Amino acid sequence: MKKILVPTDFSEQAENALKVAAQLAKKHGSEIYLLHMLELPLQEVDMMSSPSPLPEAMFFMKLAQQKFENLLSRDYLKGLVVHDIVKNYPSFSSVIDTCHEYNVNLIVMGSHGATGLKEMFIGSNAEKVVRTSDLPVLVIKNEHAEFSVDRFVFASDFNKDNKETYKQATKFAEAFGAQMHLVMVNTANNFTPTAEANKRIQEFIKDSNFKNYTTHIYNDESVEIGILNFSKEMDADLIGISTHGRQGIAHFFNGSISEDLVNHSKRPVITFKI
Structure with a gap:
């Protein structure tokens, strides 16, 4: 967690993420990389054209710099190393490329919910960052005066290909001194008997040195709803999930479960790429 990237469009949601990143940076001695992407195809600017679009591009570059200066003057950033970065190609892949x-070790990003971040994360771009990132992505919905994680719900199907992401999740839990609540959601369309599910979970975690956990089998109408309902019952501070990216996780994270959780959960969500 030595280098944290925070995408920003200077919105309230993006600043909520920056405030959390600042708390993490102070706790772990991290540097923050603050990324803003301009919606200007500068690489296509023709210097010989008349009139040249360059003055307009420079105007927006200067405007972004002014917003950076204003943001970097916030009290909660004092004493931190913050690098401001402006990229001139508006694509969700630029976030990963910059990492x-x-x-970078961790992405912390704000989200407005189902509509994503205004201006920068239009439509499904926030979900695409989560889906395509090979780094952990922590998605923040609300302002957290104190970002602490005591109860960490980690949802999985507990298949072998998830083990590396579980290792990442336990390191995150250890950093916060959090207890992990491991949950496997049973649905009518993909039902696993309790004894078999418990056996799978125990087999999955047997080689881990992390011991501060509880295990749960939870029945619900869908995996997403089950995770949300279980997290509410546990009053979770954070939800952790694994993602295969575009392929999803066989038999568990069908399609876009991770993106749906990012959109619909009111709690912070952290995703780990398999």
């Missing part, structure tokens, strides 16, 4: 460029 690789700066060797």
